[in-house]
Amino acid sequence: MKCRFIGLLKLTLIAFAANSTVSLARQLDVVVFDNSGAPLAEAIVSIPILANEPTQPSTAIVDQVDKMFVPFVLPVRPGVTINFPNSDNIRHQVYSFSEAKPFELPLYSNQEAPAITFDKPGLVVLGCNIHDGMRAYVLVSPYIESVVTDADGVATLSSEMDFNEVSVWYPGVSDDIREQVKVVVDAGQERIEVHLDVAKDQQERTELSPLQQRFNRRARTDG
Structure with missing residues (x-):
């Protein structure tokens, strides 16, 4: 009976430790907006702690x-x-x-x-x-966590390491990754908003010239 009790106690402690580990993971929703106030998709939000x-x-x-x-x-x-x-x-x-x-x-x-x-x-x-x-x-x-914002401008960060700052990058912010926009996060915060002084950037589809079209047709035939 004593051995059985000790075995149950060990299982209980293991389960408690597992649940404690999960609860220690901090989650933070970061909502990014452009300079017009619109949600900004495809921004990169990071926890600036070196891995x-x-x-x-x-x-x-x-x-x-x-x-x-x-x-x-x-x-x-x-x-x-x-x-x-x-x-x-x-x-x-x-x-x-x-x-x-x-x-x-x-x-x-x-x-x-x-x-x-x-x-x-x-x-x-x-x-x-x-x-x-x-x-x-x-x-x-080089950071431990980097997440891309979705169509609503939201990136959800999750880490078992405590952090009090996030960094945000988007085309036009800087060409140097050390100069990302840094935002302080208070203890217990679950959601923050970040407003960037940039406009939405996007690619432009290039229409091919007649010469390029002929070249590509020939390339497909040769390939």
Whole structure:
């Protein structure tokens, strides 16, 4: 009977510890607005605490759909490899001149998905040599948590580490990830609003010239 009692006590303590761990995780809803007061989708909200553990090898995707990069913004940790599939029926040539990761992929069609590893923190601006309106942003962040706001401008942060500040980035805020908008969070707060002095940014679909259209038709035939 004594052994059975001790066993039940251990199970109770384990369950209590598990529930305590869950309850310690702090959640915070961050609502981001642009300079017109409208909810701002595709802003990146982070907990600005440096991650102590190295990033485990992982992958992400930046696709090309209807002459646009998808997603428009993408936060990743250093060491993540991004695949660049081409879901269009035309060729693209992805490049970046950003200091954090300069690169240029060869002209390629939808049969291929080149991969690039982003190993240095910083902002990487993506473009396409063929379609000037295509633009996207990869934020290689050293922080423990980074979340993209949804269509309502909301990002939900969750961490078992206590934090009293969040940082917010959006195109036009800064090209330096150390100069993100910082907002103090009070103890016990579950929701905060952040108003950025930026306008909504977006890609522009580039209409191909007759020469480019002929080139792409020939490329598809040759490929």
